[in-house]
Amino acid sequence: MGNRQADREQGKDWILRTQSSGVERIEAFFHGSGYAMHRHDTYALGITLAGVQSFQYKKSLRNSLPGNTMALYPDEPHDGQAGTEAGFRYRMLYVEPALLQAALGGVPLPFIEGGISTDPRMFHALGNLLAQMDGDVEPLQQDDGIFELATAMNAVSGNRPRRHAADFQAAQRAREYIHAALDRTLTLDELAQSCGRDRWSLTRDFRSFFGTSPYRYLSMRRLDLARRLMAQGRPLAEVAAMSGFADQSHMTRLFTRTYGIAPARWLRMVKPGR
Template identity: 65%
Template sequence: MRDPGSTAMTATQTPLDSAPRNHDWIHRAPAQDGVERIEAFFQHNGYALHRHDTYAIGCTLAGVQSFHYRRSVRNSLPGGTMVLHPDEAHDGQAGTDEGFRYRMIYVEPALFQAALGGKPLPFIEGGLSDDPRLAAATQALLQGIDRAMDPLEQDDALFDLAHALDAVSGARPLRASADFRAAQLARDYLHGALERPVTLDELAAASGRDRWSLSRDFRAFFGTSPHRYLTMRRLDAARQSMLGGMALVDAAAAAGFADQSHMTRHFVSAYGVTPSRWLRMLKAQTR
């Protein structure tokens, strides 16, 4: 559920009748350094089943936010915290006729790894938590969504959130042989190859790790496969081009996709909406 407003607010201060009722909308805060923050309103269905390679952490401000996650239907209410693990399939829809409004932050697993030092990625069973430590750490990042956060403020808040997640989660154990440094080298290599095909043999050579061990380590530390990671970075680039006014076909080519339909398939798989609908929802909030 990638995708919320104004000044800081709590669930009790955000009645649904203050949200636009005739259309769905998304408001994106200025993206910065591996973090995306949004506020959104949906009257009925928000997102089709999809998965992305970031953590999605947030709170429902008003209404009931329902989603399928790990073979069950979850219902997020104001006061709790949603924590969706990277690469876990989920969707999003209103649990009542009134619709729902929520805020969410999307964090690259590498940022949490920087704070946790190569520990297992935190995992919140069921995707919902009532733990006050997690709620407080999340709220610090979801305040003032209309402005970019001060870089030091963001780093401090991410550190606190990483450790709150680690404290609350049932962490999955890592294999003793897992190589964090090799996974980091492979990730760096992918960032330098966004516009061309990459093989697992290339990544293995760049990281000094055999290909299958590297593939397992990459998933353990960054929450997704090398190929999915590369595809998501290309989608990030395509979204930036679209926001700058570039036509979809040109954005697809510039980001390294074979054509517009190739990009659209990956876009829907990652975000649960088509590129054109995503752009319409962003424009709807500014009217």
Template identity: 60%
Template sequence: MPTRKPVLPSDWVKHAQPIEGIERIEAWFHGNAYAMHRHDTYAIGRTLAGVQSFRYRHGQRNSLPGNTIVLHPDEPHDGRAGTEEGFQYRMIYVEPALFQEVLGGRALPFLEGGVTTDPRLAAATHALLPPVGYTLESLEQSDALAELANALAAATGTPARTAKGDFLAARRARDYLHAHRARVVTLDELEAATGRDRWSLSHDFRTFYGTSPYRYLTMRRLDAVRHLLLHGAALADASAAAGFADQSHMTRHFSRAFGLTPGRWLRTAGAVARLT
């Protein structure tokens, strides 16, 4: 009698109740999970089962159960199963601004390689990676983020001195972009709002927040799209409401940011309803 192959579960992504500045997921994928993409947050997580493989900074990375993954903002990466059995993981996406509240204008920590067994980072991420059904209290999250920011700085050797650049101007730019995220914002506006020339401001923003002002604005629009899609909006309506020129414009940016088309992203999120 021929051996029957085991039935693999469908791909799924479970989302925790969102709290401003941080997103938590737990997911299962087999085969190819995500195409190459980049987002403007840290992606910090732990592999729970299987082999989690991805390309990152021109190399192949493999995360095993118990490893900690730390991907820097705006660094391209993909995702796939390293074996036929698939992989399961938990991940948090943290806005660099939350770490800057702890770092106070120091350069953002950068972990070379993206995967680590450093016990300091394993301990610091533990409180932020519970099952998605667990709701983090505000103070609990704040304490855990402060511990993680300091652990990242220590593990990566981030200098204790403030980085070169105008941190206050970068923070004013971020606040302005956040307040006007549903419309086109010009460089002239940012210069007027911050008192900083566009080239210096662009450098400052990337130093302190890990991405460019334009990418930051685009990601806030994509956050709005995801929220609207999960609440039943049509793609065209969500695109328009979030300030994109049209649906195709939004879809191109969505795929580059998340490694999935809006339709596939929504299908994996929709699988949660069948699992919970």
């Protein structure tokens, strides 16, 4: 982080990289030419944060602006350069096609025409997976994000979603299992095993019957527990640990993003008995 900050202040090109479970994330800034023509055996999915991000793709020059999402198909040659003298900053996700295919369940891989999308479903799904660059992503959080991304890409590409028979009893058992595991790390594999369902079918079941993803449900129940513990007068660091958060800052970020107010301020404002 220190080197990246120094490079940013000096206007130098820089790259920040993290990797976990078949997914690689980068955040980068470039002036001029960033990359020569190359290709990956993964999807290259990104969000332009600042400037104009230009690249040759499918024999044409593409220009991605802030708010756009880029979706480059596996094994397609492309390069990367700044579209203006100001340079460009972006975040990119490199995800193995097999991960998306597992979530989709045997449909043709999604292809986004032109390599750039303005569809808000793509921007939201990709933004969730790229939101954390400096910290660890929980396994269940990443699996939820992959499912959401695969679903969005499939819809934006025009593929028809497959029909799946939903299992309410499996979803209910998963919900009960989540309630018993708020204070520890939980994986989608463990959750699926607890209710006798494969991981992606369970994800579809849970969303169908409870209106949200397993990780989102887990996060909200952790926040419910945290508010109860905070109201009892426990220190915030202790509350974070007892509620299953990685640390106090992790709890604060999620609490603020969910309720629009930091935990300490919420605690000062809340009235007894409410």
